[in-house]
Amino acid sequence: MTHQADAYRIKAEPYYQAQGREVALFEAAYRNRLPVMVKGPTGCGKSRFVEYMAWKLGKPLITVACNEDMTASDLVGRYLLEGGGTRWLDGPLTTAARIGAICYLDEIVEARQDTTVVIHPLTDHRRVLPLDKKGELIEAHPDFQLVISYNPGYQSLMKDLKQSTKQRFAAFDFDYPEATLEATILATEAGVAPELAARLVQLGQTARNLKGHGLDEGISTRLMVYAAKLIRDGVDPADACRMALVRPITDDADIRATLDHAIDAIFA
Numbered sequence: 268m269t270h271q272a273d274a275y276r277i278k279a280e281p282y283y284q285a286q287g288r289e290v291a292l293f294e295a296a297y298r299n300r301l302p303v304m305v306k307g308p309t310g311c312g313k314s315r316f317v318e319y320m321a322w323k324l325g326k327p328l329i330t331v332a333c334n335e336d337m338t339a340s341d342l343v344g345r346y347l348l349e350g351g352g353t354r355w356l357d358g359p360l361t362t363a364a365r366i367g368a369i370c371y372l373d374e375i376v377e378a379r380q381d382t383t384v385v386i387h388p389l390t391d392h393r394r395v396l397p398l399d400k401k402g403e404l405i406e407a408h409p410d411f412q413l414v415i416s417y418n419p420g421y422q423s424l425m426k427d428l429k430q431s432t433k434q435r436f437a438a439f440d441f442d443y444p445e446a447t448l449e450a451t452i453l454a455t456e457a458g459v460a461p462e463l464a465a466r467l468v469q470l471g472q473t474a475r476n477l478k479g480h481g482l483d484e485g486i487s488t489r490l491m492v493y494a495a496k497l498i499r500d501g502v503d504p505a506d507a508c509r510m511a512l513v514r515p516i517t518d519d520a521d522i523r524a525t526l527d528h529a530i531d532a533i534f535a
């Protein structure tokens with residue numbers, strides 16, 4: 268079991284730039300083993316935060332990318348045919364509950380509701396996971412914690428969590444970092460000069476102002492790190508920005524033109 272836990276342990280400290288009091292608040296949630304939900308747009312640091320917290324708390328981390336085809340068995344486990352017989356294989360949620368890991372279900376709203384309800388008994392006072400097919404009831408390890416993330420921007424009425432699911436979690440609202448913090452992140456992650464990082468942030472903010480005016484979602488910190496890395500590698504800044512910041516996010520000719528102009532102005 269310890270061996271299995273070691274496989275999921277985060278070896279080196281992940282770089283995480285705090286945006287506020289979230290580190291201390293997460294620690295308080297963990298001390299009380301409260302399930303945690305992290306909401307925010309794509310590429311704003313949710314996964315990095317969870318990795319950092321797992322490292323800081325010294326707990327193994329098991330991440331599951333959720334999707335609409337996912338079934339409860341994908342989380343909990345299933346019997347496999349082997350030789351003449353069958354063998355039970357734990358799913359990632361079961362493994363996390365057994366070894367005392369932090370289980371991070373990424374983009375939980377993508378999963379169907381009948382899948383989502385399997386987390387219910389684990390996320391209230393019971394802290395158990397019934398393996399119906401196996402006829403086993405697992406009591407979660409004392410260190411186990413469930414963390415889920417989702418992007419409220421993609422949320423539709425069809426794809427929202429039920430209140431009975433939502434109301435099992437303490438929640439964090441994440442957003443793109445404030446300008447100076449975001450510049451620090453770019454400089455640290457990509458190794459670019461602060462002055463260049465500041466220009467990229469300025470460009471990112473221009474694009475974020477277009478959200479709702481033709482853009483569904485602003486430019487993420489993740490894409491800005493991509494642009495910074497390309498520039499650091501010697502790519503012309505305007506090319507890097509078009510390739511990493513503009514082309515991925517929109518096919519709309521007008522918005523591309525607006526952003527291309529902003530790039531020329533900022534890197535002229």
Ligand SMILES: Nc1ncnc2c1ncn2[C@@H]1O[C@H](COP(=O)(O)OP(=O)(O)OP(=O)(O)O)[C@@H](O)[C@H]1O
Nearest residue numbers: 282283284309310311312313314315456488489492
């Ligand atoms: N606060 C931060 N500290 C350090 N790096 C950050 C931070 N925020 C964003 N980043 C950078 O942005 C990248 C994307 O962040 P992350 O993968 O955590 O996004 P996410 O919110 O989980 O997005 P998604 O919803 O698409 O999974 C990271 O790889 C990292 O380079």
Ligand SMILES: [Mg+2]
Nearest residue numbers: 313314315373
């Ligand atoms: Mg993520």
